[in-house]
Amino acid sequence: MRIEQDVLKILLAALLLMAAIPWTAGKLSSDIFFEWPFFFEVAIGGLLAGVMYSLVALGFVLIFKASGVFNFSQGAMVLFSALTLVGLNELGVPIWLAIVFTLAIMVVLAVVIERVVLRPLVNQEHIILFMATIGITYFLDGFGQTLWGSEVKLLDLGIPNSPGLYFGGQILINDFDLVAALIAGILVISLAFFFQYTRIGRALRAVADDHQAALSIGIPLKHIWVIVWAVAGIVALVAGIMWGSKLGVQFSLALIALKALPVLILGGFTSVPGAIIGGLIIGAGEKLAEVFIAPMIGGGIEDWFAYMLALAFLVFRPQGLFGEKIIERV
């Protein structure tokens, strides 16, 4: 399909661009250490980390597309789901069962949010719904920590967390990152399938296109909202599991939502492939910038690189890489 080719082209172009800078710099000055295997090692590590950003951004996009609501609480949902999972596990529930329970809890959460927050506010301005999601954020942050405590918890899924050598022993990749990327990939592909080929998926796309028309042919928006929030909750859980087992389950998980913002600006708020590709570019970009460009200008790029990139995009391509084309007929 066309969009997939675009995705590949853009990713490739971005990578080459990122390689060009340190490579020329390496030619010019001997302070910069540049070797292709090392470059790819950093790039792959970054891409794999970017998968996480993609997952969080994906949660945003789903809800934004279906209801026009910018869901500020996506990060809080990541934290809440991870806390619940670890909490259940600590109560003695085996981890796989705990995952199933947490999935169910995220679905219930979606139902409750629709009932208690969205339904009474239906037809209100978007800004009001946005503020309501800020409320949900604080609630989830507080409630999760009250319920399960606020100390850092370990989440161990038993996925090997050791670096392995790949590509003829030249490139070092963390096995855990590979597994995480694989799981994320499977999730994304199943979501794409769900959206493209099922009756509910089609209804979701219809609502995203024109919710009045969807209403007119009897698609109940309430159900659709529950479904997207539930899907966003499930995506949050997957992100929470991955980040949580990497960094420990702690409050800072909620902050990865802040990284999703530049991802969204890059990829476009309404594009699922955009969220994925945006996450990958930002993940790879910030690692590469940190390793190869930071020494030139004195370090610490990783923290703000994503926002710089987003800013540049806002100036030159505000709809993002894949922002939905507005179909104009004349």
Added chain:
Amino acid sequence: MADNDKAFLTINNIEVIYDHVILVLKGVSLEVPKGGIVALLGANGAGKSTTLKAISNLLGAERGDVTKGSIEYKGEQVHNLNPADLVKRGIVQVMEGRHCFEHLSIEENLLTGAYTRSDGRKAISDDMKLVYDYFPRLYERRSSQAGYTSGGEQQMCAIGRALMARPDMILLDEPSMGLAPQLVEEIFEIVRKLNQNEGVSILLAEQNTNIALRYSDYGYIMENGRVVMEGNAGELGENEDVKEFYLGISTEGRKSFRDVKHYRRRKRWLT
């Protein structure tokens, strides 16, 4: 049919208020018999669309509310039902301005129309064939993104999509909008066939008084949120006032033709 003129849909003196303050319908009553085509006529802002949305209950999404009167369909009070329940009971609205799902293909658009149905894949694909029979052009464009099809094709898509819900009654809002005269004629022919062959009752809101009266059995003329005149389509077409104000012809020639043209031109900007 035996019960041909038994009222199928009855609206009794309804009042509609938008945003809690703007009174738009000030007591509208009308009836649609089973198997009939009834036209709802009037200029911009007369309240035609509002009347249709009051029936289909799409008003809720626009902060409108039926505050008085009653709406009865197949002998049942329906004005508190949500749109999905109404679709399940057989009333579907085709909105003004078509509102196809632009990023979905024509075929996917049609399939979304069957969302509320639970009678199985077979029945749905049979109905899809039926829709393609009525609208062969949709079949040709079935895999195009709806947003890139022509205005006429989008209108057909919107009607076809509504048909996929297997309705007993279609609320058709300005199907002629922005279409070339031959195409308007073509679409009205199909609507008539649907009415005759499938027995779908139709409540039609139109500014194009001329064509609407030719294809309908009965008409209501609205002004300012009220029904000001009603009658058999043929009689309305002969009425002097209707001729003068809505058909642009009067005994002294075409004196109000410019007004008619004027509001048609404005219409494009307004919608």
